[in-house]
Amino acid sequence: MTQSLDLRARSEALGGALPALLAQAEHLAATVVLGEHGRRRAGMGDEFWQYRLATAGDPAGQVDWRRSAKSEGQFVREREWQAAQTVSLWVDASRSMQFSGDAARPPKADRAQLLALALAVLLLRGGERVGLTGDGARPRGGRGQIMHLLAGMTGGDGADYGAPDVANLSGHSRAVFFSDFLGDPEEVETALAIASDRGVRGALVQVLDPVEESFPFDGRTIFESMGGSLRHETLRAGDLRARYLDRLADRKGRIEGLARASGWHYLCHHSGQPAQSALLWLYAALERGR
Structure with a gap:
């Protein structure tokens, strides 16, 4: 009975957050004044x-x-060429994306969902088909697709770290993966290899909290993963800063290298930065990757 009540409470909380997320995404998309994506070239059409x-x-x-x-x-x-593109989105729903280094700052998952949904709004307005990878919303066009995408990208999967889901990716389409990419990088490499074999091109957006970039910890500190599977206690956290920053730089470099080797684009975005610049970059990256 208690478990049912907890599930109901979480469902109601999620349902209440959906309209706010959609409103934020619509507002963010409205700040970007662009022409129709993917159509600005000569070809068959009526316009x-x-x-x-x-x-x-x-x-x-x-x-x-x-x-x-x-x-x-x-x-x-x-x-004007009028063939619609298919763009598939993967938004990491693992527990690590729930991290925020400041109570006043939303978790990484919120920023990833906001960027994904705002990008979808722009693409759908441009006549493209947008969907989610895996068993999420299948690629479709039209305004009504927004609600399917919204519902599909706001659940959690319970894992500590996420791995890109490349199931149901259409051949020669576009894709965008949003994650902190702090899990096993070999899973990212495998996903990109599969996508490349299908002729899929796109972008990796690594969303990190500013605290994860600066490592402001000192003295006695307990580090624990969001899911609780990893835990480390130290009395001198400051001594770990240099090694941590080196490993983070290596991880970012590896993810960027995997993207470049696959013909994809890479962006590291901090949840403390304005979302508009990342959205503009994403829109342009998809255009360059055509």
Whole structure:
């Protein structure tokens, strides 16, 4: 009975947080004024894109004679490419993402979910199909997909550290993985290898709390993983700072190297930084990775 009440309380708390998260994501997306993602190139479609000077080999039927009559050259009227992209998102739901080094600062998971949802809002507005990896929301277009994504990315999986889920990734699509990537890096390497074999390109966004970057601890300190499976007590935490920072730099370098070797992009984002800059970077990274 107690377990049922606890589950109900957690469910109600989560349900109450969903509208706030969606409102934040909508607001964040609204601060980014961009054109339609993935469509700005010539191709088959109905919408006019641009005029360009005719070149050898252009069929006479493509020349816009009315526009050409206004100048000395001949101009071709190009239409805009309108094939929608498929973008799959993975948001780490492990316990390590619940860490925050300051009671006034939301946990890493909140920032990862906010960025993922705001990116989805932008992509869906641009006519793209967006979904979640694994058994989450399958890629679809349209405004209604937002609620499916919102519900799918806000649960926890109980593991101490997460590993990218590459199940159901569509071939030659795009993907974005949000995590602190503090678990086994070999799992990230395996996931990227599978994605690359399917022709998937995308971005890794490593979300860290500022405390994880600065290691401000000194004196007697007990370090414990969010799930409680790892625990270390020391009387001189300050003596660990240099070694910790070196290992963190190595980890970030390895994740970035894995991304680069796979043709992916990498960003390290701190939960204390403004979210808008990361969202702009993500949007541009997907455009570059086309």
